[in-house]
Amino acid sequence: MPEQAPCPLFINGEWIISSATETSPVYNPSDGTQISATPMCGQEEASKAVEAAAAAFPELANTPATDRVQVMFRFKELLEKHFGELSQIVTRENGKTLDESRGSVRRGIEVVEFACGAPSFLMGESLENIARNIDCDTIRQPLGVSVSISPFNFPIMVPMWTFPIALVCGNTFVLKPSEKVPLSCIRLVELLQEAGLPPGVLNLIHGGKEAVDTLLTHPDVKTVSFVGSTPIARYIYETATQNGKRVQSSGGAKNYLIVLPDAEPDSTIDAIMGSAYGCAGERCMAGSALVCIDQAGEEFMPLLSNAARHLRVGPTDRDPDAQMGPVVTKAHLDNIHQHIQNGISEGADLLVDGREVRVEDTPEGFYLGPTIFDHVTPQMSIAQEEIFGPVLSTMRTADLDTAIEYCNNSGFGNAAVLFTQSGAAARKFRHSVNAGMVGINVGVPAPMAFFPFSGWNNSFFGDLHVQGHEGVSFFTRQKVTISRWIETKKRFF
Secondary structure, eight states, rough: OOOOOOEEEEEEEEEEOOOSSHHHHEEETTTEEEEEEEOOOOOOHHHHHHHHHHHHHHHHHTTHHHHHHHHHHHHHHHHHTHHHHHHHHHHHOOOOOOHHHHHHHHHHHHHHHHTTTHHHHHHHEEEEEEEEEEEEEEOOOOOOOEEEOOSSSSHHHHHTTTHHHHTTOOOOEEEEOOOOHHHHHHHHHHHHHHHTOOSSSSEEOOOHHHHHHHHHHHHEEEEEESSSOOOHHHHHHHHHHHTTOOOEEOOOOOEEEEEEEOOHHHHHHHHHHHHHHGGGSSSSSSSSEEEETTTTTHHHHHHHHHHHHHHHBTTTTTTTTOBBBBOSOOHHHHHHHHHHHHHTTTTTTEOOOGGGGOOOTTTSSSOOOOOOEEETTTTTTHHHHHOOOEEEEEEEEEEHHHHHHHHHHSSOEEEEEEEOHHHHHHHHHHHHOOSSSEEOOOSSOOTTTTOOOOOGGEEEESSSOOOOOOHHHHHEEEEEEEEEEEOSSSSSO
């Protein structure tokens, strides 16, 4: 694609140029240059994508599951073949290090691998003689047109949480990536097309609120999947459900990392660094609130501060030794700076100031180094709000019960992590903490493709999560058949 060329749409098997007059710039965060432009599609183009998907649905729904998964097998082979290229696209438009991009692409491929097992997980259940001469069985059937509205932070992984499972279940699809990172999804759709996906089965559009609202209210759309901030996730859920859609809407998080004094120092520091500063903190599983219990703060904070100061920040598209890259846009960088200033104003101790980081080779990049606040209180905004950047807010407390209380009072519920060598403490934490994904000595407890991504509270709106068998249930509905056959005296055999 030429530099700064408007991103195309993919509707009914054809790549087309949008008629939208408004575009949103796409940047390379490492150097601040514009590399493309995203058309802000309106109602007409969004509706065309839904209509194409609706028209393709009857044929796909009646295609045997064994045939549907053949496309996914070919798609998986193409993803492996283009693994390096896909990783580089993610790094270029998002700013992740190449290793982080590779990890995210691999996680997406794992969902495709799971989806290839559709003939097994789509099987129903049956029982003979639920009453005399009466049998009962269930089958799973697809719903229709499914929609995914995906975020900027994982341009390949998050879309692949949804459409591989939706397609093998027999649904057709409309994908709307974030306007900040459209290039990864464009390449995914090109590979799907190469894998032999029939026209209309998956469609790609771009845009903002007008396009999204069209998808949320269109009568042919049956399911909506979303990942983003909590206010938008709530809006997506409320709007789509009011219009009769099945919805899985993932919001933000304030994930707590709790350290007991008996935690093993080296592995704990490594895990906290990875959790807080991996992907520049731009992930809903990032550990952004640290609670040190009893003497843990005196031991761990100097080690953590030293590690943060020595983390190499640089242009991920050209520096293979960069350990953390930029954030996605200048506007997002400015927003994080405001959060840091709020923390200072509220009286927290700024131990490590990431605003001091300078990347000489690419001064126009959107860089912020690892930042650490200490002696934060639960009432401070930096302890309550999702910053979505490399900022860690540290609290001190005397006991595990208080630390759990801090976590449970946050209002979010994605992840919570405890570092300890005590089995009793770990069991208590696992039982008591109000979060859907729990880590014990694991900094980022993100589940594999065959388990659900199980956010709770204000981190998720809906009933059925992405991935695993919950994902299969989300994209299908069960039909129960009860049969009785009366043997007559007249025989035909």
